[in-house]
Amino acid sequence: MSDLDEIRRKRMAELQAQQAASQQQMQMQAQQQMQQEEAQRQFESQKKQILSQILTSEARNRLANLRLTKPELVQQIEIQLIQSAQAGSLRGKVTDEQLKVLLQQIAGQKREIKITRK
Known part of the structure; x- marks a missing residue:
C-alpha cells in the first residue's frame, strides 16, 4: 500500500504543479492583454488630440x-x-x-x- 500511496502523492504533486503553471500562464496573458489595451487607449487618446488640433x-x-x-x-x-x-x-x-x-x-x-x- 505504501507504493500506491507514494505514486498517488507524486501524481498529485505533478497535477498541482501543472495547475500552478497554467494559472501563472493565464495571469501573464491577462497582464499582457491589459498592457495592450492600455497602449491602445493611449494611442487613441493621442490620435484624438492630434485630430482635434488639425481638424x-x-x-x-x-x-x-x-x-x-x-x-x-x-x-x-x-x-x-x-x-x-x-x-x-x-x-x-x-x-x-x-x-x-x-x-x-x-x-x-x-x-x-x-x-x-x-
Whole structure:
C-alpha cells in the first residue's frame, strides 16, 4: 500500500504543479492583454488630440458621422491626416471642404466594377 500511496502523492504533486503553471500562464496573458489595451487607449487618446488640433469642428463631425458607416475608411483618412500633419505639409486646420476633397480622392482610388449583360 505504501507504493500506491507514494505514486498517488507524486501524481498529485505533478497535477498541482501543472495547475500552478497554467494559472501563472493565464495571469501573464491577462497582464499582457491589459498592457495592450492600455497602449491602445493611449494611442487613441493621442490620435484624438492630434485630430482635434488639425481638424475644424465641422470636419470632425463629418468624420464621426462617416465612422458609423465606414470605420475602415475613416481610420485610413485619420492616419493620412496625422502623417501629413507630422510631416508639416498641412497649413492651418483642415476644413470640411478640404476633407470632402480628400474623401473624394480616396473614394476615387477604388476600382469600380461594371458588369454588362449581353
